[in-house]
Amino acid sequence: MEDGTGQTGQRIDRWLWCARFIKSRSLASGFVQTGRLRVNGERISKASRIVRPGDVLTFPLGPHIRVVKVLAPAARRGPAPEARALYEDMSPPARTQDGKPDGATPAARESGAGRPTKKDRRNIDAWTGGN
Template identity: 70%
Template sequence: MSDAMGQPGQRIDRWLWCARFLKSRSLAATLVQSGRVRVNGERISKASRTIRPGDALTFPLGPHIRVVKVLFLAERRGPAPEAQSLYEDLDPPAPLSSRSDPSEPQAPMREPGSGRPTKKERRQTEMLRGNDG
């Protein structure tokens, strides 16, 4: 698809779906229409907005804010490796280990399948939650 100036472009809802950020095109259109998607820093609310290679997209996805740069336009919704080649992730999500603040007290970690917590472990957990009553 080309715009009025002859530059290649693609609808943002279709591109988000082809890049496998959302499971359906209607979910992609709903996300865009909610007004929470930005293209090059500009808030958009129309799913028919045309995007081009080089555009930067910012949008919420689950608990993360995704920032991606469009590298290529999608010809089809292909497999995941093909979809990942359509964009460059400018702000990848932080690994789980670095998300928590090291100054915060942490609940004691237990091995999965180790049974019920002991009385001492239960008291430590309650103290962290503020239920020391």
């Protein structure tokens, strides 16, 4: 889409869908209408808002806050490498509350120990407060 100034742009809901941030166009439209998306620091709630190259989008996606800079409008919803070419990810690295990088670490268990026994499961339940 081109406006009177010669700049190209695209609807925000369609761009989010083409850039593979959201699985369907209707989900993208609903996400924008919740008002959790910011374009250049301005909160928007209309899916018809046009985004142009250079715009910075800030939005929560899962447990993380995503900050992306629009590099180009999308011609189609293509494969993931093509979608990654539409934006520059400027998101801060994910951190947990204790300051360590995000990512669950599995419980320590000897290599080759196999499946926990019934006694092991009872101990695990007692330790984690399970039933």
